[in-house]
Amino acid sequence: MGLLLRLRETHEETERIKQYTAVGTDVGCAYCGESNYIPVRMDIENNFKCVVCEKENSVYVDITVARTTDIKSTRKSVKVNTNEESVSDDSRE
Numbered sequence: 001m002g003l004l005l006r007l008r009e010t011h012e013e014t015e016r017i018k019q020y021t022a023v024g025t026d027v028g029c030a031y032c033g034e035s036n037y038i039p040v041r042m043d044i045e046n047n048f049k050c051v052v053c054e055k056e057n058s059v060y061v062d063i064t065v066a067r068t069t070d071i072k073s074t075r076k077s078v079k080v081n082t083n084e085e086s087v088s089d090d091s092r093e
Ligand SMILES: [Zn+2]
Pocket: 029, 030, 031, 032, 033, 034, 050, 051, 052, 053, 054, 055
């Protein structure tokens, strides 16, 4: 009995954490343009009702991919900044 109750509690806690980590964003209503703060989730449709005109909006999540900063190209400048003696060595290359 006790174990079953504990498992149930753990499950509910997990569900609660999922809610906390949900990402929210401000979007403009497609009808009146009013800004609405809505939670954005990848596992469900993110429809919302506008707080002003109460019309139903559909949300489409657009994912953008970008290159992360090239670590090799920044490493050299970090070395120059932290060790002044190596500056002359680098400039000879
Ligand atoms: Zn609206």
